[in-house]
Amino acid sequence: MQRKSSLSFWLTAPLLWLVALPALAQIALESQVQKVEHIEHDDGQVETRLVDADSVVPGDELRYTISFRNEGDEPIDPNSIVITDPLPRATRYIDGTAFGAGARVTYSVDRGQSFADPEALYVESNGTRRQATPEDYTAIRWEFEPGLEPGEASHVSFNVQLR
Amino acid sequence: MNPNKYLARGAGVVLLSLLGVNAWALGTDAGTTVTNSVTLQYQVNAVPQTELEAEVSFVVDRALAVTVVNQDSDVVPIISGQTYSGNAGIPALNFDVTNISNDDLDLLIGVVDQDGIPVTGFNNQGPDAFNGSNVIVAIDTDGNGVYDDGVDQQLTQVGNHFSLPASEMTRDEPLRLLVVVDVPSGLSAGDQATYTLVAALADGTAVITNDDNGNATPGGTAAPVAGFDPTLVQDVFADAASMNAEDVAYDFLGDAPVLSQGGVSIGQHSATGAFVIARPDLDISKVVEVLWDPINLNRYASAGSNTLSDEEPKAIPGALLMYVIGVSNDASSNYSVSDLEVTDELVAELLEGNDTGESPGDIYLPESVTLTLNGSPVSLDLPATPDLDQVTVVGCDGSTSSESYSGGSPAVDVLLGACAPGETGLVVYFVTLE
Numbered sequence: 075m076q077r078k079s080s081l082s083f084w085l086t087a088p089l090l091w092l093v094a095l096p097a098l099a100q101i102a103l104e105s106q107v108q109k110v111e112h113i114e115h116d117d118g119q120v121e122t123r124l125v126d127a128d129s130v131v132p133g134d135e136l137r138y139t140i141s142f143r144n145e146g147d148e149p150i151d152p153n154s155i156v157i158t159d160p161l162p163r164a165t166r167y168i169d170g171t172a173f174g175a176g177a178r179v180t181y182s183v184d185r186g187q188s189f190a191d192p193e194a195l196y197v198e199s200n201g202t203r204r205q206a207t208p209e210d211y212t213a214i215r216w217e218f219e220p221g222l223e224p225g226e227a228s229h230v231s232f233n234v235q236l237r
Numbered sequence: 238m239n240p241n242k243y244l245a246r247g248a249g250v251v252l253l254s255l256l257g258v259n260a261w262a263l264g265t266d267a268g269t270t271v272t273n274s275v276t277l278q279y280q281v282n283a284v285p286q287t288e289l290e291a292e293v294s295f296v297v298d299r300a301l302a303v304t305v306v307n308q309d310s311d312v313v314p315i316i317s318g319q320t321y322s323g324n325a326g327i328p329a330l331n332f333d334v335t336n337i338s339n340d341d342l343d344l345l346i347g348v349v350d351q352d353g354i355p356v357t358g359f360n361n362q363g364p365d366a367f368n369g370s371n372v373i374v375a376i377d378t379d380g381n382g383v384y385d386d387g388v389d390q391q392l393t394q395v396g397n398h399f400s401l402p403a404s405e406m407t408r409d410e411p412l413r414l415l416v417v418v419d420v421p422s423g424l425s426a427g428d429q430a431t432y433t434l435v436a437a438l439a440d441g442t443a444v445i446t447n448d449d450n451g452n453a454t455p456g457g458t459a460a461p462v463a464g465f466d467p468t469l470v471q472d473v474f475a476d477a478a479s480m481n482a483e484d485v486a487y488d489f490l491g492d493a494p495v496l497s498q499g500g501v502s503i504g505q506h507s508a509t510g511a512f513v514i515a516r517p518d519l520d521i522s523k524v525v526e527v528l529w530d531p532i533n534l535n536r537y538a539s540a541g542s543n544t545l546s547d548e549e550p551k552a553i554p555g556a557l558l559m560y561v562i563g564v565s566n567d568a569s570s571n572y573s574v575s576d577l578e579v580t581d582e583l584v585a586e587l588l589e590g591n592d593t594g595e596s597p598g599d600i601y602l603p604e605s606v607t608l609t610l611n612g613s614p615v616s617l618d619l620p621a622t623p624d625l626d627q628v629t630v631v632g633c634d635g636s637t638s639s640e641s642y643s644g645g646s647p648a649v650d651v652l653l654g655a656c657a658p659g660e661t662g663l664v665v666y667f668v669t670l671e
Contacts, residue, residue, distance in 0.1 A: 101277065101279060101286075101289055103275070103277050103289045103290070103291045104291060105273060105274075105275050105291040105292060105293040106293060107273065107293050107295060107467075126465045127295050127467060128463065128464070128465040128466060128467060128471070129298050129449065129450055129463075129471050129473050130271075130295055130296075130297060130298055130467075131264070131267075131297065131298050131299070131300030131339065131473050131475060132264020132265050132297070132300060132339050133264065133300070138273055138275075138293070140275050140277075140291070142277055142289075146281075148281050148282065149281070150279050150280070150281060151279070151280040151281060151282065151283060154278075154279050154280035154281075155277065155278070155279045156277070156278040156279070157275060157276070157277050157278075158275070158276045158277075158278075159273065159274075159275040159276075160274065161273075162271045162272060162273040163271065164265040164269060164271050164297070165271065222279075236264070236265055236271070236297065237264060237265050
């Protein structure tokens with residue numbers, strides 16, 4: 075299932091033609107979920123398949139893919155694209171699965187109030203402060219260094235397990 | 238049958254799971270909507286643009302699974318002729334049944350009589366088998382592992398099987414079920430009766446015949462795999478295969494056993510236990526010793542000592558003889574016995590008790606005697622100062638009592654009481670040779 079959200083800045087008030095025009099940039103953003111199957115063959119090789127998430131039960135592994143495309147006329151600034159994804163409730167993040175080409179990936183353990191590299195994340199557990207584990211993550215953030223030219227697309231993804 | 242997405246896709250491949258059989262135990266409830274919302278911020282020409290947002294959702298489907306685990310460490314001893322109606326403490330087969338689905342579900346329980354086939358890992362008896370009658374399944378309400386009529390709640394019988402409503406269970410918590418039978422009379426020790434308990438997922442008293450993933454329960458027909466609809470709660474049989482070959486399946490539609498091992502994703506699970514007719518391994522042995530005669534006097538140097546006196550009293554008229562009868566329930570026996578009664582007849586030449594004319598205090602008893610019981614020598618301690626005119630009984634529990642001779646035939650007729658495996662009791666009495 076996917077849902078598209080887009081925003082355009084089409085200015086129609088004549089008075090505003092006198093001021094600097096906002097960029098005619100438009101990004102299409104899509105989010106998709108699929109189920110991940112790991113299949114071991116007789117020779118020991120493990121194949122990973124992505125299938126429709128039409129039968130999803132606790133214990134299943136899911137992959138979320140967030141795709142975005144510059145459908146406008148202006149390039150998107152380098153070092154400006156930031157994607158933030160609070161992990162869905164009833165899921166746990168699977169370590170090492172966050173992907174985003176050219177992006178710095180950081181994580182949150184406080185539902186997105188702050189983000190940091192894994193080694194800098196700590197949580198309180200039974201009155202004791204300890205280093206966070208992937209199970210503690212509550213949100214992921216991708217900060218892209220490259221910009222996005224008109225017509226160019228990119229995506230990020232991560233895997234979770236349904237609790 | 239369509240390929241099962243969760244467990245295999247045809248020969249030669251196995252679908253790996255992140256978790257084991259209990260992956261969905263305590264899992265997210267079926268019907269829960271899981272939504273992922275993502276935001277994207279960006280700038281154009283250093284001007285921040287309005288944040289974008291997208292989301293995707295799906296509904297958690299029903300993972301249907303139940304587990305059955307036999308909780309008996311071995312075959313369960315039972316007595317031939319035993320019936321359960323109106324009785325307490327009846328030996329039963331113990332099974333733990335757990336609904337590990339992510340939804341509350343009713344269960345159907347089938348019991349398969351498999352004659353006396355061996356159970357994996359058990360000290361099986363047989364090969365002779367017996368069939369119990371009036372088979373029931375009960376919840377072990379008082380948690381003592383045996384059936385207590387009027388206390389443990391019997392499941393409602395529906396045809397040949399039983400109904401276990403969801404209201405009797407807590408999801409992910411084992412429920413102890415007891416399989417109880419009436420046992421025919423006249424059976425031999427070691428006869429075995431093997432029963433498999435099968436639990437199937439149901440809606441009310443109707444078995445769930447198929448899921449939306451191409452699987453069917455025994456006797457059911459698989460339906461086509463449901464189309465892609467993330468808003469619909471679909472059923473997925475997620476049960477593991479039963480563990481051993483004797484853990485067979487049950488066709489709840491035809492209400493009859495399926496005598497092959499329960500497989501994966503069939504909406505049911507099974508385990509097996511067995512009764513065996515109890516084999517109390519009793520042995521009895523008897524020794525006699527001349528303690529005193531009027532010429533040689535005492536065999537022993539003093540009372541309560543095994544030191545001999547260097548005399549050899551003979552069985553001549555006027556001699557006092559000691560009889561010791563030992564009764565043992567062997568340690569390897571699998572059942573306690575009760576109401577043990579020992580009888581012994583005296584020949585006419587033997588007079589009951591001390592009729593020697595000698596003062597009892599001048600006739601010395603040894604500290605112990607040795608008998609062979611269950612193939613091994615057993616040293617039995619004797620009472621220090623028994624009444625030579627009474628029959629002394631030392632019960633298996635170690636208690637000592639004095640009993641009179643019966644006054645009839647047999648002359649010795651005493652109750653030894655209960656005797657657990659590994660325990661020994663004894664009877665001691667004295668006679669005078671006429």
